[in-house]
Amino acid sequence: MEEILGRIFDRIFNNWTALKLAVEYSQGSSNSLQVANEIKSYMVEYCSQNVLEAEDIQDALDAIMDEEFDTICEDDSTKEISMIIHKFLQLLRENNLTQCEIELNQLPEAHEQWLTMPQIPQPRGQREDSDSSSDNETQDTPMEEDSEWTVVKRRK
Incomplete structure (x- = not known):
């Protein structure tokens, strides 16, 4: 069960924009890629x-994003992800591996497998300079930054 769950989480987490942004902006620390893999x-x-129910999974994801990355997801991504994971858990508990593989293959393929890519640490001062010159990265998902945490807002 853990092997297929690992593949499911790998696909979902590689497509999760809020997690990717939290890792890219090193909200967790300089080893945030490692933290994301540990979370997975x-x-x-x-x-x-x-x-677990979907709500339990969502609560765990919300708590992890807040505690590890100082990020609150207001885009309902944790709710969406928890519902998908719960569906897979039900299939696995019913021992319906064939349907589970079909559903896994229907999940969108990640454009890049960023969770497996090595992270190059960048000092905080340099990171702030590069943020102002790359506004196009932040336009996909609007974010509000505070000294304590980041809010990922819903797209309009």
């Missing part, structure tokens, strides 16, 4: 060892 491993273990 934790969620695989958490979901495989517990009987």
Whole structure:
């Protein structure tokens, strides 16, 4: 069960814009890519060892994003992701591996497998300079920054 859950989380997390932005802007720390991979491993273990509702998964994702990356997702991405994960968990608990593979293949393929890419640490001062010159990256998902946390807002 953990092997297929790992593939499911890998596909979902590689497509999750809020997590990618939190890692790119190093909201978790200079090793935020490692933290994201640890979160993925934790969620695989958490979901495989517990009987969970979608709300439980969403609560865990919200808490992790807040605690590890100082990020609050107001775009309902944690709700959407938790519903998808819950659907897969139900299929796996019913031992319906064929349907699970079909559903996994229907998930969008990530444009890049950024979770497996090495992260090059960049000092905070240089990061702020590059942020002002790359406004096109932040236009996809509007973000408000505060000294404590980041809010990812819903697209309009």
